Amino acid sequence: MNNICLKSIDKDNPSSLATYETMGGYKVWRKILNGELSPEKILEELKIAGLRGRGGAGFPTGLKWSFMPRNQEGQKYVVCNSDEGEPGTCHDRDILRFNPHSVIEGMAIAGYVMNATVGYNYIRGEFMEPYYRCEEALKEAYDAGLLGTNIKGSKVCFDLYSHLGAGAYICGEETALLESLEGKKGQPRFKPPFPANVGLYGKPTTINNTESFASVPEILSRGGQWFADLGVPNSGGTKCFSVTGNVKNPSNFEIPMGTPFSDLLKLAGGLRKGRTLKGVIPGGSSTPVIPAAKAMKMTMDYDSIEKAGSMLGAGSVIVMDDTTCMVKALTRLAHFYYDESCGQCTPCREGTGWMYRVLKRIMDGQGKSEDLELLLSVQDKMLGNTICALADGAAMPVESFIRHFREEFEYYIKHGKSMVENDG
Amino acid sequence: MISDQAKKEIDIWVAKYPEGRQSSAVMQALTIVQKENGGSLTNELKQAVADYLEMPTISVEEVATFYENYNHKPVGKHVIRFCHNISCMLNGSDELISYLEEKLDVKTGEISKDRLVSVKRVECLGACVGAPMCQIGDQYYENLTKKRIDEILDGLK
Numbered sequence: 001m002n003n004i005c006l007k008s009i010d011k012d013n014p015s016s017l018a019t020y021e022t023m024g025g026y027k028v029w030r031k032i033l034n035g036e037l038s039p040e041k042i043l044e045e046l047k048i049a050g051l052r053g054r055g056g057a058g059f060p061t062g063l064k065w066s067f068m069p070r071n072q073e074g075q076k077y078v079v080c081n082s083d084e085g086e087p088g089t090c091h092d093r094d095i096l097r098f099n100p101h102s103v104i105e106g107m108a109i110a111g112y113v114m115n116a117t118v119g120y121n122y123i124r125g126e127f128m129e130p131y132y133r134c135e136e137a138l139k140e141a142y143d144a145g146l147l148g149t150n151i152k153g154s155k156v157c158f159d160l161y162s163h164l165g166a167g168a169y170i171c172g173e174e175t176a177l178l179e180s181l182e183g184k185k186g187q188p189r190f191k192p193p194f195p196a197n198v199g200l201y202g203k204p205t206t207i208n209n210t211e212s213f214a215s216v217p218e219i220l221s222r223g224g225q226w227f228a229d230l231g232v233p234n235s236g237g238t239k240c241f242s243v244t245g246n247v248k249n250p251s252n253f254e255i256p257m258g259t260p261f262s263d264l265l266k267l268a269g270g271l272r273k274g275r276t277l278k279g280v281i282p283g284g285s286s287t288p289v290i291p292a293a294k295a296m297k298m299t300m301d302y303d304s305i306e307k308a309g310s311m312l313g314a315g316s317v318i319v320m321d322d323t324t325c326m327v328k329a330l331t332r333l334a335h336f337y338y339d340e341s342c343g344q345c346t347p348c349r350e351g352t353g354w355m356y357r358v359l360k361r362i363m364d365g366q367g368k369s370e371d372l373e374l375l376l377s378v379q380d381k382m383l384g385n386t387i388c389a390l391a392d393g394a395a396m397p398v399e400s401f402i403r404h405f406r407e408e409f410e411y412y413i414k415h416g417k418s419m420v421e422n423d424g
Numbered sequence: 425m426i427s428d429q430a431k432k433e434i435d436i437w438v439a440k441y442p443e444g445r446q447s448s449a450v451m452q453a454l455t456i457v458q459k460e461n462g463g464s465l466t467n468e469l470k471q472a473v474a475d476y477l478e479m480p481t482i483s484v485e486e487v488a489t490f491y492e493n494y495n496h497k498p499v500g501k502h503v504i505r506f507c508h509n510i511s512c513m514l515n516g517s518d519e520l521i522s523y524l525e526e527k528l529d530v531k532t533g534e535i536s537k538d539r540l541v542s543v544k545r546v547e548c549l550g551a552c553v554g555a556p557m558c559q560i561g562d563q564y565y566e567n568l569t570k571k572r573i574d575e576i577l578d579g580l581k
């Protein structure tokens with residue numbers, strides 16, 4: 001456990017350059033600077049590794065990098081998405097706090113592969129501790145001559161800067177993030193064109209998640225096959241999971257893909273005394289909820305979670321026991337999406353508002369018998385009809401909560417109160 | 425309007441972006457002047473940021489209203505931003521927010537009578553394994569209990 005992105009977590013001075021180098025850090029970067037590792041070889045290893053983007057969509061990282069027009073003249077950019085805002089998700093924060101050099105090295109390698117000489121790490125505005133750790137790490141890397149222009153006489157150039165957000169979940173969407181980085185409102189762009197062609201300041205840009213970048217140095221140092229073999233087919237390697245909610249010891253765990261959910265639950269101390277499992281949101285608040293029986297049979301990888309009816313998403317496992325009122329849980333999520341919709345697309349702007357108001361009305365004891373059908377029809381109109389995936393992430397949980405826990409919603413509508421004892 | 429110290433800080437951010445792209449620094453510029461102004465923005469400050477970064481006033485206004493972390497009305501000396509999203513909710517955040525409101529005799533969104541604190545409900549702050557949690561200034565406080573909240577409040581001056 002905790003072998004790659006979180007491997008410094010129990011060390012003294014986990015975020016320091018010295019600690020990173022004793023764990024083999026910057027070995028790959030030095031190899032590159034010595035001219036011993038070509039971009040083609042790196043792309044090949046990433047492909048063998050089966051590394052899929054850890055930000056939620058799971059797009060193969062090596063393939064994404066190969067889309068960049070590396071030989072095109074002019075500035076190109078590498079951007080790291082450290083906006084971590086999906087409810088239930090908090091492992092990027094630990095990577096940034098405890099292993100910032102892995103992100104720096106991963107981004108530098110990406111810059112080399114794609115011929116992009118400038119990188120930005122977009123860190124959410126509230127993450128001040130992670131930001132300071134990253135700033136310290138950047139200073140160490142510059143002082144050690146590992147970043148900058150003509151690094152160690154290699155002709156390789158890479159400058160890296162941290163950027164801070166100011167509170168907007170939507171800026172985690174990659175094109176909203178670029179808008180924000182340009183100093184604008186964080187409203188997602190229409191695609192195409194894709195960032196690889198028209199990205200930051202109109203230049204070719206590749207955006208990856210914090211954990212994606214942090215995984216790269218270790219993969220290249222130990223080999224793509226080594227990484228792939230840690231996981232299961234179609235889900236290479238290990239992945240950081242945040243396990244939160246009704247468990248004894250909520251924590252982040254970096255474990256092999258394919259680990260049974262029941263084992264992960266044990267790692268988190270299991271349920272509290274006398275409680276039983278009700279449901280699990282496996283990939284962050286935007287992914288459908290899975291009822292207990294199915295969850296106990298799934299393994300933590302893309303395919304198994306999909307088979308169970310949800311998505312691995314950002315790897316944020318929200319555990320709910322029998323004390324949880326599912327109506328209240330869904331209402332809280334609906335409020336979040338209503339608050340965070342950027343308002344550009346009518347189905348999303350209106351739909352998130354509708355869903356929240358209807359759920360709120362149910363919670364206020366004013367629910368009507370037709371409300372569940374109304375919720376289902378609103379969410380259905382939101383799916384696939386918008387510029388970005390926020391609307392899908394707002395809609396899918398609604399459908400799944402109602403499907404799996406319908407009797408709780410019906411009870412609330414009929415009696416004006418929760419079916420769950422502890423939630424008056 | 426913008427102090428020399430704040431200008432110095434803003435310049436550090438401007439230097440991170442390419443020539444002519446100083447508007448990339450607008451979010452940090454607003455954060456910096458807001459902090460200096462005791463936690464909220466005014467029209468004059470937004471105008472000053474627009475002038476300093478050579479941006480249209482309307483663009484600065486749009487940014488200032490789009491992002492959650494800017495305040496447009498005065499706030500307490502300390503703003504307690506309490507997460508009420510799912511992982512925190514499952515661990516009792518609502519109860520703690522009520523406790524905080526009662527203890528301080530303020531509602532979320534309001535300032536205490538001595539103007540020392542205001543309380544805000546916020547969405548996930550990305551520290552869900554430490555739920556329930558809140559942010560005060562740059563600092564996160566995790567695994568909160570009533571007792572821990574008492575201690576934190578005692579420490580606020």
Ligand SMILES: Cc1cc2nc3c(=O)[nH]c(=O)nc-3n(C[C@H](O)[C@H](O)[C@H](O)COP(=O)(O)O)c2cc1C
Pocket residue numbers: 052053054055056057058059061064081082083084085086169170171172173174175207208209210212213388389390393
């Ligand atoms: C509403 C929304 C929020 C998102 N938030 C994040 C985020 O906080 N962090 C992240 O890495 N990706 C987030 N994403 C996914 C990004 O758009 C993008 O797919 C990802 O950063 C690509 O990196 P990867 O290929 O390494 O996963 C979000 C997407 C959407 C639609």
Ligand code: SF4
Pocket residue numbers: 170187188340341342343344345346348349386387388389390391
């Ligand atoms: S789907 Fe929602 S958040 Fe995404 S661009 Fe449209 S309105 Fe904005």
Ligand code: FES
Pocket residue numbers: 087088089507508509510511512513547548549550551552555557
């Ligand atoms: S839900 Fe409270 S910090 Fe994430």
